[in-house]
Amino acid sequence: MVAPSRIFAPDLLAGQVIVVSGGGTGLGRAAALELVALGAEVVVCGRRPEPLEETVALAGERCRARVCDIREEDDVAAFVDWTLEQHGRIDTLLNNAGGQFLAPAESITPKGFRTVTRLNLDGTWLMTHAVATKAFIPAGEDGRARGGKVISVTLSPHNGLPGMVHSSAARAGVETMMAELSTEWARFGIRCNAIAAGQFGTEVFMTKYPQEMVAAAAGQVPLGRLGRPEEFAWLVAYLASPAGDWFSGATLTLDGGRDHHVGPWPIEGSRDAEGRPLQEARRA
Numbered sequence: 001m002v003a004p005s006r007i008f009a010p011d012l013l014a015g016q017v018i019v020v021s022g023g024g025t026g027l028g029r030a031a032a033l034e035l036v037a038l039g040a041e042v043v044v045c046g047r048r049p050e051p052l053e054e055t056v057a058l059a060g061e062r063c064r065a066r067v068c069d070i071r072e073e074d075d076v077a078a079f080v081d082w083t084l085e086q087h088g089r090i091d092t093l094l095n096n097a098g099g100q101f102l103a104p105a106e107s108i109t110p111k112g113f114r115t116v117t118r119l120n121l122d123g124t125w126l127m128t129h130a131v132a133t134k135a136f137i138p139a140g141e142d143g144r145a146r147g148g149k150v151i152s153v154t155l156s157p158h159n160g161l162p163g164m165v166h167s168s169a170a171r172a173g174v175e176t177m178m179a180e181l182s183t184e185w186a187r188f189g190i191r192c193n194a195i196a197a198g199q200f201g202t203e204v205f206m207t208k209y210p211q212e213m214v215a216a217a218a219g220q221v222p223l224g225r226l227g228r229p230e231e232f233a234w235l236v237a238y239l240a241s242p243a244g245d246w247f248s249g250a251t252l253t254l255d256g257g258r259d260h261h262v263g264p265w266p267i268e269g270s271r272d273a274e275g276r277p278l279q280e281a282r283r284a
């Protein structure tokens with residue numbers, strides 16, 4: 001039995017069907033559990049069955065899983081068809097699956113660059129296009145497009161993460177994709193937004209990258225800590241709920257201030273004896 005939400009009413013998303021890509025781990029799993037706690041039917045996908053099965057075991061009967069590689073067009077089509085066979089509708093798609101490797105730009109090969117843009121940009125597009133054309137745009141019983149919501153995970157800081165030029169470029173593309181579609185697909189009642197995630201202490205974040213980088217990450221966040229997966233899940237739930245109905249084309253940055261980090265403040269050598277920032281004297 002999934003734990004009740006600490007923030008929202010338990011029936012906030014009752015009756016909704018929500019797809020979470022990458023729902024077997026980290027931020028995707030946290031979102032899946034919160035959405036189930038709020039009454040939604042959730043379908044998770046990813047490449048490996050084991051983490052998906054663990055999410056289902058934690059979430060209970062209102063969560064289903066199916067293996068799908070979001071980079072493969074046929075996989076994506078089969079996954080969306082299967083979800084519609086199971087539930088008859090999709091209300092929200094959370095494009096959370098993604099990732100990258102850390103490497104200096106000059107050492108990234110053409111294949112390495114393509115690998116990361118294909119996952120984050122092409123994969124997000126394949127999922128978005130398939131869900132829109134199969135579930136959101138076709139007419140419902142009233143003869144009008146059913147509509148729906150797309151929420152795509154991107155990356156903060158927006159000036160790019162050194163060592164991640166491929167992912168920084170791909171996520172910028174996803175944010176523009178969401179903004180563009182918010183105009184084109186408004187006529188179908190489709191809302192498209194991005195959540196620019198700062199650094200969250202998920203298991204993969206804590207273990208995949210060089211430990212020096214991980215150890216330094218919180219120090220680059222003005223609020224002084226990494227994000228907690230439930231903080232991501234709450235924003236997803238808010239956007240999926242009626243409170244999110246007038247958001248479209250937006251990028252919501254969720255990062256403890258990381259996007260605007262300029263280094264330690266007060267600046268080293270520019271503090272008074274108590275460590276406070278310096279202040280100019282008033283004119284006499």
Ligand SMILES: CCC/C=C/C(=O)SCCNC(=O)CCNC(=O)[C@H](O)C(C)(C)COP(=O)([O-])OP(=O)([O-])OC[C@H]1O[C@@H](n2cnc3c(N)ncnc32)[C@H](O)[C@@H]1OP(=O)([O-])[O-]
Binds near residue numbers: 101103108111112199
């Ligand atoms: C501050 C942090 C902010 C963000 C945090 C998070 O996102 S946390 C969450 C993060 N979560 C995730 O990232 C989860 C998802 N991430 C993944 O699945 C992998 O990281 C992936 C994106 C590489 C795709 O995997 P895949 O199995 O499809 O690919 P593959 O392994 O077969 O490699 C294909 C090609 O890529 C290249 N290349 C690969 N690695 C390196 C490297 N270390 N060095 C150099 N190059 C590398 C290489 O060209 C290779 O070809 P080769 O030379 O072998 O012929």
Ligand SMILES: NC(=O)C1=CN([C@@H]2O[C@H](COP(=O)(O)OP(=O)(O)OC[C@H]3O[C@@H](n4cnc5c(N)ncnc54)[C@H](OP(=O)(O)O)[C@@H]3O)[C@@H](O)[C@H]2O)C=CC1
Binds near residue numbers: 023024156
């Ligand atoms: N944690 C952080 O600090 C930040 C994370 N992000 C992004 O947020 C998202 C979640 O991150 P996090 O939970 O930390 O990381 P995880 O690595 O735990 O999550 C990535 C998920 O995506 C799935 N996935 C990867 N490739 C594919 C694919 N080709 N097809 C389908 N599913 C795939 C993985 O499952 P499987 O391997 O089984 O396919 C996994 O469940 C990612 O897009 C990440 O890049 C962005 C900014 C910062």
